[in-house]
């Protein structure tokens with residue numbers, strides 16, 4: 001199969017390396033200045049160093065070249081670039097089957113990735129969401145990884161899963177697009193919270209509490225948005241939450257650890273040099289929680305630290321001083 005991967009950050013590059021084992025892969029790079037060194041060295045030095053691109057991966061910064069003969073398009077740009085990219089695809093006038101790999105809510109509209117897709121490309125081509133616990137470096141290394149592929153179209157997910165699963169990449173199917181996307185978006189906010197907690201050396205008990213109560217608020221929001229409760233116990237819910245809250249490779253967790261050291265957010269983002277989707281998603285999730293009257297104390301705490309100048313110490317105190325309540329709503 002011919003697969004176009006649109007977005008040459010860590011995630012797009014890792015998927016290109018993995019999928020090139022069994023498919024013809026073209027990797028689209030938005031920035032021509034990033035394309036030149038990639039073509040010359042065949043290593044994505046900025047976003048995924050140490051992993052050479054197999055010869056089979058073709059490289060281009062021309063969107064029509066990348067998608068011209070593609071049987072499947074995998075979108076791996078950050079959510080901030082999703083709408084612009086989809087508008088460009090739409091303008092080409094082709095109804096391409098698309099898998100979305102970004103995690104977050106769109107800034108200002110609070111839309112999930114598939115909602116942006118539906119708004120921009122109402123052309124009726126099937127689409128799906130690929131999510132779950134997956135650090136790009138480990139996928140590039142060929143280490144075992146399990147992902148969830150969600151779509152309204154079961155025959156489409158079955159076809160895509162049969163094509164993209166490999167010996168080390170196992171794909172589970174789901175019909176719950178909203179649940180899978182909400183889990184992938186909000187886990188990044190909770191990972192910032194656990195990073196803050198670990199950076200403050202609040203201990204293992206505090207981290208376990210944040211993960212568990214974080215899962216409770218992700219589930220409340222996801223169900224209110226139309227997701228299924230059980231999805232949040234799966235790979236795109238609890239699975240990705242555990243990975244991102246505990247894995248040293250997580251950019252969102254690292255943002256939290258640096259916030260705990262008192263570093264200013266712009267400096268942190270510059271040092272990380274990659275997207276940390278939880279930073280913007282904290283804003284959108286906090287607003288949605290308020291609008292839908294859903295209790296999201298951990299998200300609120302991260303929002304207050306990021307956008308309301310609240311100290312991490314004050315945020316911790318506020319969470320702990322809440323009235324006792326029953327564990328399950």
Ligand SMILES: NC(=O)c1ccc[n+]([C@@H]2O[C@H](COP(=O)([O-])OP(=O)(O)OC[C@H]3O[C@@H](n4cnc5c(N)ncnc54)[C@H](O)[C@@H]3O)[C@@H](O)[C@H]2O)c1
Pocket residue numbers: 007008009010011012030031047076077078079080081082084085101102103104134135136137273274275277
């Ligand atoms: N890295 C991972 O382990 C991983 C795993 C699963 C999912 N994801 C998701 O994939 C998405 C991309 O993450 P990443 O890790 O590849 O990011 P990254 O920071 O490694 O790379 C970002 C890439 O997107 C490009 N970019 C930045 N702004 C853009 C815009 N406005 N329009 C188009 N392109 C833009 C950059 O040039 C770069 O190529 C995110 O939503 C992330 O949550 C990442």
Ligand SMILES: O=P(O)(O)OC[C@H](O)CO
Pocket residue numbers: 103132133134135136188191240243244249250251252253275276277
């Ligand atoms: O490094 P993070 O925090 O963006 O997390 C990457 C992936 O989403 C983990 O599944």
